[in-house]
Amino acid sequence: MMRDAGAGEHPGSGTHPSAIAEEVESAHRSRLAWKAEQLRVWGLLQLVTPWLLLTVSTAVYFSWTLPASGEHFWPEGASVLGLVAASVLWVLFGHTLPLRRRTLRPVPAGLYFVGLLALSVTLMTYSDIFLVFTVAGFFHAYMLKPWPLGVLGVLTTSVALNGAAMSVWEDPTPQTLAELILIVTVQTAAIGVGIVLTARSEPEERKREALVERLEAALHENAGLHAQLVAQAREAGAQDERQRLAGEIHDTLAQGLAGIITQLQAAERSARVRGETEEHVGRALRLARSSLTEARRSVQALAPRELGQAHLPDALRTLTERWAREQGTSAHMEVTGTREPLSPAIEVSLFRVAQESLTNVAKHADAARVGVTLSYTGTEVLLDVRDDGRGFADEVGTGFGLTSMRQRIRGVGGHLEVQSAPGDGVSVSARVPAIAPGGTRTKGEIDR
16 A cells, blocks of 8 residues: 655745845835836926926016006016026026936036026016025025035025015014024025935945846846756756666667577577477567567657656646557546646656556556556655556565666655555555756745
8 A cells, every 4th residue: 555645745945045036136126116206206396397487487477566557568577588588598408408318417507506596586686476486496406416515505595585585685684684594594404404315325226226236137147057057957867868778778678689699599500400490480579579669668768758748747647648548458647736847857757757657567567447646745746656457576576667766766856665565556656856947946835
């Protein structure tokens, strides 16, 4: 009888480093995507703000400040209109176009900011409504590098804005000056801290981006190494297969051909003795047919075509159904558990065990029913091939085929057990670790 197929399971070995690297990369990508979205919104604000504030200020000035008759349009209205046109050209060529083309540099940005502030102060001498346009200076102070210049830009913008709003320059008093200093200090600190934090975070952001780039390069390199290891594993498996077939051919075809030569030589020597020639020739024919059968089986064993066209469960099902048709014996294939991808070496080993077991059933068992079961348990994969044939004693089960199966399964870190008794059929059970392609444990084992 078979032993418990689930015995001897081992706990999972933990998450593979490549999985951790992929999770880290995913987290960095999410954070960088969020950062990019924030930068996009902030860049849009910097781009649109001066135009919006200038439009609002100009529209309010010409609709509310000037009388409906327009009697004071000349010369004050014309002067304001000229300053607005100059502001439009200054913002367009000093800010909007360089920002869109990503050609804005620290020195031109500083000159642009000084000109913008001068135009704002000049417009405020005509109407306090242009205080709204002056607010754009707070946004554009973030473009000044290094960060002390940005804080200075916030300070000068705050002085110009609040000084005009409080009419400090027309009639300065100690009280109004104190209020101006307090408001400017608080406003500069509140807005300037953002500039300082942004300036200090930029080097860290650059380091993180460089780290992500190196991580991506490492992952690509690991993918290439993994492909090389898979190719090497396939080559090693092919070499092992050649060595196994060499031993099998030596033990079957070579011995069969040697026997044929011996029988033909005996037939030649006994040609004059009636009856003996026919006996030796008959033996030679039987040996030739047996050797031909072994040759065909060895050629078919060179490459498991079923695995080249499908995964292990489907390949085993195809093998079982074809074997049942050829042998005229009832055979049933069953898969239990959740299917997981396995390394090529594991799949080839299990497929060869099933193939050799079915061959042995056809040769020796005289069975009426055969069952093939492939079980995925998460940490291991089990293959059972059972028949109800004549069986054999324990000491008999030491032939080349069974020895080859044991060596093959041991080569992938597994264990093979054969149980039989005369009249009770044979049970071949192979147990191998569930190793996924690339040498990692399968997801079922990691989840444990």
